[in-house]
Amino acid sequence: MPLSFEQPIVELETKISDMRSYAAEQGVDLTDEIQLLEQRLERLKKETFANLSRWQRVQVARAPGRPTGMDYLQSIFEDFTELHGDRALGDDPALVGGLAFLQGQSVMVLAQQKGRDTKENIHRNFGMSHPSGYRKAIRLFDLADKFHLPVITLIDTPGAYPGIAAEEQGQAWVIAESIRRMSRLRVPAISVVIGEGGSGGALAVGVANRVLILENAIYSVISPESCAAILWRDSTEAPKAAEALRLTADDLLQLGIVDRVIDEPVGGAHRNPGSAMERVKGALVEELAALMSLTSDEWIRQRRERFRHLGEFDLV
């Protein structure tokens, strides 16, 4: 299902494909007409996506068909080898981790995983981790440190799961612990927000030396729906909340919360997943290469300072 603002794009695409089949069936030459329409389509896509409201970007960040964590693990890394379990409570399918090569370099990679369809979404709990997921992350950070493996995390979650067992098992405790553990990594760490960066559940695996974000991804302290429910007392005011929260890639770059925005192919990552993932790979390779000149102590110091300086205030 296309997003509502994509309707004109979809209509034009349909028209082009109709013309193609008509030309083929009737044996008439419509090359010029089709080319004209294709140019119009490119323009339309560009214009539509350049002028998205913040709420529309939220829709794109969550769009079906947008590449998920596992898609990246399987396509831009080589030999991804999943490592399961937290050694205490179980194995959380909402957070996937393991070893892989990134252009020849061994790395530890963690990805928050939403489903690609309803069935997988239920299995993955819509990308919302239980404490077990964060415990697994902590375990993999330990392993990465021991074997000097650079850490890459792909962020895509509505947030940590709010449930009875999650609270009983100390959801807040493990998020805090994961933040601390990641800040202590003696290896370089890079995070990429690939879809939805939902609050503490995202930050738990986002304490990196470099934090990157895809053009149409978002990162927020609270979902626009929940924010609207609290501040406007009406979750249908989510578009207003999305505006107020300044949660788009460009907003976050301005606020210093992310270091780099990775452009998506025109029309969004969901319209061209392969190209979007290649761009992420390119950025990761580049960023990792740039970090390689530092020492362990410098990686830690750089990461600490990065977060130490976030915040804005005035003197009384």
Place this chain on the structure above:
Amino acid sequence: MALERFFRRKRPTKGDEDQSPAGLWMKCDACSAQIYRKDLVANQYVCPECRHHHRMPVDARIQLLADDDTFELWSGKLTPRDPLQFVDTKPYPERIAKVQDQQQRPDAVVTGAARLEGEDVALVVMDFFFAGGSMGSVVGEEVTRAAERAAEEDRSLIAVTASGGARMQEGALSLMQMAKTTVALEALSERRLPYISVLTDPTTGGVTASFATLGDLIVAEPNALICFAGPRVIQQTIKQDLPEGFQRAEFLLKKGMVDDVIPRQQLKERLALYLRLLRGGLAKEVPEVERAAVI
């Protein structure tokens, strides 16, 4: 997240400032007994009838913990900015100005140096009556500075938390305070200075998921609500009734999430004992080489 809720419910400010005749008496939320407000204050805001621990104003908390005339204020020089130009039904600066006026401080935390039964400490005390104790850039920075300065001055850190979570009106910058405060605690860790967190009612959201639960020791006040997601959010998600006592201090003690639940009247002596015990370790560390051999 608590700023707006705080305004809507029109909670009493500060807790003990109501001097009107009607304010002389109050009804205990827990047992409904009519109690003389002065008795409640004299009893550290613990109901004389049912022992319910009412929320405590910051000044009273500091008085409870600091030895007489030893508290030296560190915080108070920073005030919120409006980096998002956040407007919901009202602009953020307007909300802040109003609550600053009510609470007579620039934001929801007070920090400072003190002695606690003679032990040198830094105190971080959150003010739930200020915008629901929500953590934005100022709270994050004050906590961070307090931790850093405590480390420099060889003080243990005691944080008394009370918070509705991150402050929505500062967006993702509020979220980042979770990482910032966490990282600030490293200075204490490196010097092996104790950090004890005291979780009071309510401690929720981003504060719980950062410095509040990273204490070397974590204690809670009786019946305090301590959680990541609030009970209402969970109920809406799972559409089931929550277990009895869920997310309360005693429940968390059973689940292994806090070291102890300590009644307010014993809090100071217990903290002092913890500090003496933690700081009374072997004077010399085992040299690294020998330790490695043992492991």
